Amino acid sequence: MAGIGFQLKRMIEKDTGFIHKIRSYGLAVVSLNGPMLLCLFAVTIAGLLLRKDTYSTIPRDHILVTVTYTFMLSSITTGIYSLILTRYISDCIYQKEYKKVMASFYGGILPSTIFSLLISGALTVFAKLPIKYAFCILILLSIVSIIWLEMIYLSAANDHTGIIAGFAAGNIVTIILLLFIRLVSVKYEIFYIFFCFIAGFFVTALLLLVQIRNVFGEEDRSYFEWFTYIRKFPDLWLTGIFYTVGLYFPCLYYRFTDENYIVNGFFTVQKDFDFPFFIGVLSIIPGLIFFVVKFETELHIKCNEFFDAILNYGTYNEIKFFMRRLKNTVLLFFYKLCIVQLAVMSLLIFFSFKVGKGPFADFKTYFILWMCVLAMGFTVIMYVVKIVLLYFDERKFAYYISAFYMVSVMFMTTLIGRDGLPGLGFMIASAFTVIIAYILLLLYLKDMKNQVFMIK
Structure with a gap:
């Protein structure tokens, strides 16, 4: 983009x-x-x-x-x-x-x-x-x-x-x-x-x-x-499949439970989960805008500087300088993205008190909304890490992130299921995936010098 x-x-x-x-x-x-x-x-x-x-x-x-x-x-x-x-x-x-x-x-x-x-x-x-x-x-x-x-x-x-x-x-x-x-x-x-x-x-x-x-x-x-x-690139194809399945699995899972409102025997609307999930999807728009307008454009510029230095036979110190600038840009804008998304999540949770009848009017509804907003916030951060890794053609780490995301979302959602509050498993799995994604990003940045010159 x-x-x-x-x-x-x-x-x-x-x-x-x-x-x-x-x-x-x-x-x-x-x-x-x-x-x-x-x-x-x-x-x-x-x-x-x-x-x-x-x-x-x-x-x-x-x-x-x-x-x-x-x-x-x-x-x-x-x-x-x-x-x-x-x-x-x-x-x-x-x-x-x-x-x-x-x-x-x-x-x-x-x-x-x-x-x-x-x-x-x-x-x-x-x-x-x-x-x-x-x-x-x-x-x-x-x-x-x-x-x-x-x-x-x-x-x-x-x-x-x-x-x-x-x-x-x-x-x-x-x-x-x-x-x-x-x-x-x-x-x-x-x-x-x-x-x-x-x-x-x-x-x-x-x-x-x-x-x-x-x-x-x-x-x-x-x-x-x-x-x-x-x-x-089978790993790239599977990366897209795993991420898509993981993202929509909770929505599909909760739609086909006993508490659904059934329409014509096939189309279903989940009374508790659908609307909070939709609000959670809307909540990632500011983070996506920040990524595309600020993060990705600056990353593109720094990547061009770094690879131009390599292709134009720059000195070791020049390549090292541009590589350090690239690393600092990735980490700086990653932290800024986290702040932007954290601010959006906090505002939505705060206004959920103001719009409703009060924090204890329907705790289950509020709780599901908070879980969906938090889960989608963690998801968009994980998604950005995956895209950044793909910028450097690090398909292996992107594949691991998407696979872990899908498996953890399916496992936690099914484990908690209807016995717990909908959305809790989705949030926990998304939070764990962000931690894994951040660790893999740090590992790649630490070893960037060797990774860039490896033949994929």
């Missing part, structure tokens, strides 16, 4: 005044979290505009639940191979083979489309959903998955305003179409709302695709060449 990060950093440093700073950081939020915000907007609009007397063959709750599942499932299916695609894109850009970059985008759509097709087919067969409804789910999953993929490619683009315009245009189309909802028969209202969301998401995906083609141009026929990177 360094491409977007440099542009956002220049914009933020250029703008002066409180209002301009808020505007700049607002654009940063949309640029870095567009798909999540798009789904959040869809859920909010559906909740506000759906008529209470909507009773068709498909309950109105399916709209809200379906969009939520769309966000979660699409991020899972693209997250499984996003690191492989990112590595392939980086190599193609370094070799200036831009046609292969564009071709890999079209090839990357295939796995997510197959996954969406399998999900919608399973819903039709096992959940006995109407074919029209399953078809709507197929389209929604496919489009949102494409948007997630587009964000990977747009990380190399310089036009952040184009990203903002794409998401804004999609939201506007959704709103305009929803204004005519009162003209639609109650019987077809559910499907009309699906049409509104599909149209808005499609406009966003189309405009983002235009931005990608403006950067990389036309494609060649190497659509599936990036698949070879799965065999070439």
